[in-house]
Amino acid sequence: MTRRVCVMGWPVAHSRSPMIHNHWIAEHAIPDARYELLAVKPEDAAETIRNLHRLDFIGANVTVPHKETAFATLEKHDAIARRLKAVNTIVTLEDGTLEGRNTDGYGFIANLKQGAPDWRAAEGPAVMLGAGGAARAIAAALEDEGAPEIRIVNRTTERAEALIRDLGLSNAKVFADSEAQKALEGAALLVNTTTLGMKGESDVTLDLASLPRDAVVTDIVYTPLETGLLRRAREAGHETVDGLGMLLHQAVPGFEAWFGVRPHVTAELRNIVLADLGLK
Known part of the structure; x- marks a missing residue:
């Protein structure tokens, strides 16, 4: 029987997950395995998740706007998904039941460690721009990794304060946009968790003058x-890490859970995805 896995979202045609996972399936010569796109309307998401096995899928990735729906629908979750109240990976356990997991934070940390091998979370405060969905996973991951302080810079401080309460962060502080320079002082890491800078969006205009030169x-x-x-940071002498690796690394734990093989994020895979994105 073919072991089928899908990524469900709405829309979902833009997802590079099939490219990533089918590359690994071929690389490891896994027989009777296939990874597919599954477009699911928001109103159909809960029923689709409940009937995943009836649709002949052994697991799935979940992307926007279904991550919170997946959490609410599934009865079992790993500790990270419970903390974030969001699921991006669904796996079949040994007893045949489905479990929701979240690998976004893992992907972020793994990308940082690959792109900046000398970075250590404990070296100093981490500054996060934004307090949205991605910020939740990244903040939790940074705390778990040992960051001594997490400074969240956000236009609306109320949203950042809510993030801290929801995650139970004990080492986090909130800074308004007007206080960004103060937040950068003594920091070891600066992370943009927003969509600012994306093609078609306005750019991050933050002045990096207060950021220590050795900060990533x-x-x-x-x-x-x-x-x-990243361009301005590089020109100022900072070590920089782009965001593509987070997409690649977050896929690793799910693939291992579904197919029993732990894949690696290689230059070959990165180049394949870059070419498809028209960035190479």
Whole structure:
């Protein structure tokens, strides 16, 4: 029987997940395995998730706007999904039941470690721009990794404060946009978790003058591969890490759970995705 996995979203045609997972399926010569796109309207998401096995899928990835629906629909979750109240990966457990997991934070940290091998979370405060869905996963991952302080810079401080309460962060502080320079002082990491800088969006205009020269700067945006923030950081002498690796690394735990093989994020895979995105 073919082991089928899908990525469900609305829309979903833009997803590169099939390219990533089918590359690994071929690379590891896994027989009778296939990864597919599954377009699911929001009103149909809960029923689709409940009937995943009846649709002949052993698991799935979940993308916007279904991550919170997946969490609410599934009865079992790993610790990270429970904390974030969002699911991006569904796996079949040994007893045949479905479990929701969240690998976004793992993908972020793994990308940072690959792109900036000398970075260590414990070296200093991490500054996050934004307090949306991606910020939740990244903040939790940074705390788990040992960041001594997480500074959240957001236009509306109420949303950042709500994020801190929801995640139970004990080492986080909120800064308004007008306080951004103060937030950068002494930081070891700067992360843009917003869509600012994405093709068609306005850029991050933050002045990096207060950021220590040895701080790493990363961006979850990967179209363009080098955002305006990353370009300015690079020109100022900072080590930078683009956002494509987060997309690639977050796929690793799911693939291992579905097919029993732990894949690697290689230069070959990165180049394949870059070419498809028209960035190479």
